[in-house]
Amino acid sequence: MILENEIGILSFRNEWQKASMSILYTYGFLSNSYESFFRKHGLTTQQYNALRILRDQYPKPVSTSFLREKMLDKMSDASRLVSRLGGKGLVKVTQNAHDKRLVNIVISEEGRKIINDIDKNLHQLDALVQGISEEEAVQLVDLLYKVRQSLRNVNESISSAESIDA
The missing domain is CATH 1.10.10.10 (Winged helix-like DNA-binding domain superfamily/Winged helix DNA-binding domain)
Incomplete structure (x- = not known):
């Protein structure tokens, strides 16, 4: 239920959809952190x-x-x-x-x-x-x-x- 609460989805079709959504959601956090880090170096x-x-x-x-x-x-x-x-x-x-x-x-x-x-x-x-x-x-x-x-x-x-x- 943690991922469902974080992204506001009541339920997933199956665990594969949940895994895909979790990867995409995590990618957003990771990508933003990387961009912020490299922006400091121009x-x-x-x-x-x-x-x-x-x-x-x-x-x-x-x-x-x-x-x-x-x-x-x-x-x-x-x-x-x-x-x-x-x-x-x-x-x-x-x-x-x-x-x-x-x-x-x-x-x-x-x-x-x-x-x-x-x-x-x-x-x-x-x-x-x-x-x-x-x-x-x-x-x-x-x-x-x-x-x-x-x-x-x-x-x-x-x-x-x-x-x-x-």
Whole structure:
């Protein structure tokens, strides 16, 4: 009854609906906390995520498609994100020598400096979920992996059914 009271629903169809709603509700809290944390550093969560990926690849340049593939939010507009980071001087963007339609993206010295400063405070984000034990965190990660696998399987079957109908 706790979730029902928190979000104002009298009852759920079943425990799967309740689990889905609980994940979405919790995501809102977690997402808002992350955005607030990164805003203090002049970034969005997506911008930090992109810089983290670029730092891990440094000094190797990456494409916008590589960046999009590795982003936590698959719906983010990688081109616009890179443009904003470039405007802040946090990345360097050059045209790909082999394919003029592509760009090469590398984190700048300023971008590395900001992300290294942020790293010193990441423990604040860890604290967001320290209401559960480390063992429970491991279990949660495993359960969420199963949820993602279920989502992939359902989405694949929907896609294949749609292509058959077309």
